[in-house]
Amino acid sequence: MREINHITGKQLAAARVLAGLGQVELAKNANVSAPTLRRMEASEGEVKGMANNVVAVVRALEAAGIAFLDGDYSGAGGPGVRLLAPARGSIDVNEKQVIQYREVFENDAPPGAGG
Structure with missing residues (x-):
């Protein structure tokens, strides 16, 4: 976890939305x-607030699959957030409806063929 004194209010808000959580739900977690x-x-x-509250919110967001980015990586555009795991219930995919040309995605290689 990155240092809490560098987390911004916008990062918290973006992380919460990305995780699919409402303010009341995140506050409870x-x-x-909520205020x-x-x-x-x-x-x-x-973020302005008591350090223990900031840590609690950041940990709850990390438990929801959020990673906080501080901009110290290649191609950084500044602080941000990334979803490491899909938000609960946010991805409901029926592959039979999604793949248009299923025959292209079927494995037709002989057994033992690599790659």
Whole structure:
């Protein structure tokens, strides 16, 4: 987990939406009040709030599959968030409806053929 003093309010808000959580649900998961979470998300720049509350919210978001990006990687555009795991219930795919040309995706290689 990155240092909490560099998490921005916009990152928290974006992470919450990306994880498919409402403010009340995230606040409950982090054991903070919804008004506290709203104030944290509304912070300009770095999150303002008690460190233990910020840590609790960040951990709840990480448990929901969110990774916080600080911009110290190649091609960075600044701080951000990434979904490592799909949000609960957000992906409901019936592959028979999605794949238009199924024969192209079927494996026709002989057994033992690599690649």
